[in-house]
Amino acid sequence: MGMYFDEAPKTERKDIFNYSEQFEKLLSSLSEGRRLITIEGRRRTGKTSLLLSCLNEFGHPYVVLDGRAFSSSPQVRREEFVELLEDSLNAFLKRERRLGAKVVDALKHVQGLEPSAGTTAGISLRWGPKPRDTVNISTLLDALSEEAVKQKTTFVIALDEAQEFRKIMRYDLTSVLAHAYDYCRGVQFVVTGSEIGMLHKFLRVDDPKAPLYARAAVRVELPGLDADKAKEYLRQGFAQIRVRVADEMLEKVSQRFDGVIGWLTYCGFKAREEKELGERTVEEAARLARRMVAAEFRSFLGLYRSDRYEAIMKSLAGGSRTWAQLKKAVEAEEGMAIGQSEITKLLSNLEDAGFVAKSDDGAYAIPDPMVSEAALRGLSRTA
Numbered sequence: 001m002g003m004y005f006d007e008a009p010k011t012e013r014k015d016i017f018n019y020s021e022q023f024e025k026l027l028s029s030l031s032e033g034r035r036l037i038t039i040e041g042r043r044r045t046g047k048t049s050l051l052l053s054c055l056n057e058f059g060h061p062y063v064v065l066d067g068r069a070f071s072s073s074p075q076v077r078r079e080e081f082v083e084l085l086e087d088s089l090n091a092f093l094k095r096e097r098r099l100g101a102k103v104v105d106a107l108k109h110v111q112g113l114e115p116s117a118g119t120t121a122g123i124s125l126r127w128g129p130k131p132r133d134t135v136n137i138s139t140l141l142d143a144l145s146e147e148a149v150k151q152k153t154t155f156v157i158a159l160d161e162a163q164e165f166r167k168i169m170r171y172d173l174t175s176v177l178a179h180a181y182d183y184c185r186g187v188q189f190v191v192t193g194s195e196i197g198m199l200h201k202f203l204r205v206d207d208p209k210a211p212l213y214a215r216a217a218v219r220v221e222l223p224g225l226d227a228d229k230a231k232e233y234l235r236q237g238f239a240q241i242r243v244r245v246a247d248e249m250l251e252k253v254s255q256r257f258d259g260v261i262g263w264l265t266y267c268g269f270k271a272r273e274e275k276e277l278g279e280r281t282v283e284e285a286a287r288l289a290r291r292m293v294a295a296e297f298r299s300f301l302g303l304y305r306s307d308r309y310e311a312i313m314k315s316l317a318g319g320s321r322t323w324a325q326l327k328k329a330v331e332a333e334e335g336m337a338i339g340q341s342e343i344t345k346l347l348s349n350l351e352d353a354g355f356v357a358k359s360d361d362g363a364y365a366i367p368d369p370m371v372s373e374a375a376l377r378g379l380s381r382t383a
């Protein structure tokens, strides 16, 4: 039997609740050899869990580059990215013991790459101010692809939270992706993103001037759970850990945290520690959730410095608002008139980052109840 109430991303299908349609879509796209697949979903909807458990089942060797490493930095230096790439490749070589030595052998002619000394297969990547001092990532992918074909398999390269890679200075990773998409038939990419607007702005498959223009990507979307599914998740999760809970508590929790599976999991995890689900446990889970949200909002502000974002969030914490109402709210906060395009820009940045959603009727709202709770208390004050 599976175990739902574990904080870490899931790595096996048996621990994945629901989302079987998305799982099948991802798995079949990988099996069909699709070269570019995106997993899109708000924060904590289960993207990493879906990715890892599906890669495990697919069985091909994979490399995961976790963009989260850069989430709190406004900019990423090229060498920081090269370091992340080196670590991720070494993790892959370590996992793929049988293949490791062969892959290292295939890569050793890549400019800026050296097999590392020692008994286990590993590599080190060079970085320097001049192009010839730096690892050539396109050739690296060519070599990986060739080796995969030789081994009659494909290598999956997953970019988790791919929008973070847009921050790499003076380096457009998408042009490398485009090269690999066109020429590397041994390599498949899966990219995930919780800041969906940012992800699209990074990939720009619809922009004729962008490297990835017109490359077809399979899209796997992860929506939140509806109220019934959320309660069912909790019910099954508590049955797994043999904690009895009143139906009324399940109702309360699913209302408070809505269908965000990550929040429901935190709440379950706290209850698992305490061996009961009481009001106090729920409060504690919500407090932790608000703290996480506030930290994420601070990272966002590191990039988009303006007090106006918080004024908008505070207004939205009271419920959905129209564009005009939000404009008034920001103006009231500052005591002066603000241009239309400024308001539109502020809202579009909040929307791209996933803090705010615009409904079909044009009203703006905060889709995640924990973001609302944190905004109500003041996002930059919630510690």
Ligand SMILES: Nc1ncnc2c1ncn2[C@@H]1O[C@H](COP(=O)(O)OP(=O)(O)OP(=O)(O)O)[C@@H](O)[C@H]1O
Pocket (backbone or CB within 6 Å): 004, 006, 007, 008, 009, 010, 015, 016, 017, 018, 019, 041, 042, 043, 044, 045, 046, 047, 048, 049, 050, 194, 261, 262, 263, 265, 266
């Ligand atoms: N389908 C699922 N079944 C059971 N638990 C899940 C499922 N999806 C996610 N979880 C749990 O929810 C939490 C968040 O999951 P995960 O990290 O996979 O989501 P994410 O969308 O990648 O989040 P983030 O936006 O923070 O990267 C984790 O504790 C994970 O174990």
Ligand SMILES: [Mg+2]
Pocket (backbone or CB within 6 Å): 047, 048, 049, 160
């Ligand atoms: Mg994730």
